[in-house]
Amino acid sequence: MKTFKNITGWLHLWLGLAAGIILIIVALTGSLLTFEDELEPLIFHKTQVVKVSGTRIPVDSLVQIANSVFPDKKLSRLIIPQEAERSVEARIGAKGEKGIKVVYIDPYTGKVLGKGPYDKQFFQQVRSLHRYLLMGKQGKIVTGISCAICLFLVISGLIIWWPANKAAMKQRFKIKWNASGKRLTWDLHAVSGFYMSIVLLFITFTGFVWSYDWVEDMLFKVIDGKVEKAEKVKNKEKTKVVNDGVYQLMYNEINTIYPYNGSVAFAMPAKPALATTVQKEPEESRIRQVDAAFFDSHTGGLIKKLPYSEVSTGTKVRRMILPIHTGSLLGWPTKLLYLLVSLFTASLPITGMLIWLGKRKKTKKKTKKSPRVAVA
Structure with a gap:
């Protein structure tokens, strides 16, 4: 058991040092994105x-x-x-x-x-820096690997934190604020890490969906039994002439079909033969409860309704991934919690390095004090 814990600690240290800067960048940008809806109208x-x-x-x-x-x-x-x-x-x-x-x-x-x-x-x-480090596909690979490392760091951190005996149990649940610098640094890193670990696991697991396409595909296969494909609805009319007032007609109709206050988004078809997708989402929706309808892109006539209640379970779960990842799932309480966790996560590589430097300095001192054996 001791050997396992030592190996875990060694991997925790060096993987943490290797991915430290990236984790700081991802954590700080993530904290900004959590409050994007609130900050955007203020800043711009x-x-x-x-x-x-x-x-x-x-x-x-x-x-x-x-x-x-x-x-x-x-x-x-x-x-x-x-x-x-x-x-x-x-x-x-x-x-x-x-x-x-x-x-x-x-x-x-x-x-x-x-x-x-x-x-x-x-x-x-900020989003590109968070997901791709402003480096496109290459950056996505790096953040994907860092996401996997973060998952390991959380799990291995819990293994290292686990007390060896009952006597050590009490000190693992509270920070000793009046302790020496080294002990305080360890508490800030380990004890705070224990309390933040559950939220960090949620953030990390949901982050895999953007890092690896196979994770998203697996999610749909497990829940629905098949990979979700974007629905392509064709126009009913064969005419190529777009009627006047067609988009206003769609706008009025979507508000009639779903009579509540909400934002409306038009997704224009890539090809003339395809229908226009119109989505509506209530402001208070925290799980992306999006209702949709398909309209003839030339006449504005309604072709098909697709309310949120009729989408697949996999789609509903997939839409919840973003609110869970950003902390907007329960509104301000979870947003503030995620902000705290993000800032704490950004501090982990720093406190981790301080702990490592402290141990390294201690080891050097011991080596210098070791008595020399006289040669006969």
């Missing part, structure tokens, strides 16, 4: 917040404005927030395509409040 007030004045312009006008800003690309997504004072977000360029643009529009005046590359927006940069 000019592009995110508008003055409520009179009647909102038709959705079709918003589409035309968005398409006119970057005429070489087509609108792929239009997001109309629930809040009356928020701007409309338009994303220009197909999903997965390089050079996607974003435009923020005042829904009352039609004024363009801001525009530019989507991936250069502040929180997109």
